Amino acid sequence: DGGITQSPKYLFRKEGQNVTLSCEQNLNHDAMYWYRQDPGQGLRLIYYSQIVNDFQKGDIAEGYSVSREKKESFPLTVTSAQKNPTAFYLCASSAVVVSNQPQHFGDGTRLSIL
Amino acid sequence: AQSVTQLGSHVSVSEGALVLLRCNYSSSVPPYLFWYVQYPNQGLQLLLKYTTGATLVKGINGFEAEFKKSETSFHLTKPSAHMSDAAEYFCAVRPEQTSGSRLTFGEGTQLTVNP
Numbered sequence: 001d002g003g004i005t006q007s008p009k010y011l012f013r014k015e016g017q018n019v020t021l022s023c024e025q026n027l028n029h030d031a032m033y034w035y036r037q038d039p040g041q042g043l044r045l046i047y048y049s050q051i052v053n054d055f056q057k058g059d060i061a062e063g064y065s066v067s068r069e070k071k072e073s074f075p076l077t078v079t080s081a082q083k084n085p086t087a088f089y090l091c092a093s094s095a096v097v098v099s100n101q102p103q104h105f106g107d108g109t110r111l112s113i114l
Numbered sequence: 115a116q117s118v119t120q121l122g123s124h125v126s127v128s129e130g131a132l133v134l135l136r137c138n139y140s141s142s143v144p145p146y147l148f149w150y151v152q153y154p155n156q157g158l159q160l161l162l163k164y165t166t167g168a169t170l171v172k173g174i175n176g177f178e179a180e181f182k183k184s185e186t187s188f189h190l191t192k193p194s195a196h197m198s199d200a201a202e203y204f205c206a207v208r209p210e211q212t213s214g215s216r217l218t219f220g221e222g223t224q225l226t227v228n229p
Contacts, residue, residue, distance in 0.1 A: 042220060042221035
């Protein structure tokens with residue numbers, strides 16, 4: 001079955017450490033997204049990419065970085081510059097050409113500070 | 115710019131009662147509208163979507179929503195709540211004429227179903 005795989009499910013970060021969250025999709029979607037979810041704040045867009053080797057900042061990109069070297073993969077790095085990284089991170093994808101199509105989500109990665 | 119407002123961050127109903135979750139949007143052009151459900155520690159699952167055509171949209175798990183342009187609303191309903199409906203629900207919007215596929219989400223409504 002096609003879908004989106006996020007790993008790991010739980011991740012712990014030490015002070016001053018960068019960590020990378022993995023997101024892989026086999027839906028042949030062009031667009032991929034990273035969201036951050038905090039209690040009571042809904043989903044906030046960090047970065048998104050509509051084509052390989054290109055990506056745009058979302059609403060809260062500071063302290064994060066991404067790459068899009070392959071259509072299937074869109075890893076997110078939480079850098080040491082992100083001072084409050086504890087959150088639930090969701091990856092999504094969609095077929096960008098037809099804008100009435102929904103986004104499909106992975107099961108998330110929960111990041112905590114040690 | 116578009117935005118989404120979900121009225122009521124928490125809604126509580128009894129099992130078997132009507133579920134009504136409210137969503138209002140603001141958009142300068144006709145929108146596409148979506149409802150998603152999220153169970154604890156999981157991703158979002160699409161319940162239903164409105165793009166064009168019939169304004170009453172039926173989704174999974176017995177949910178439906180009606181697009182009312184005059185009221186800029188897209189409220190989610192279910193005639194009879196089940197315990198398994200307890201989850202968080204998100205409304206999302208994308209203006210029809212935009213290229214790309216970026217969505218704007220509401221802040222979510224946590225639904226509790228009491229036995």
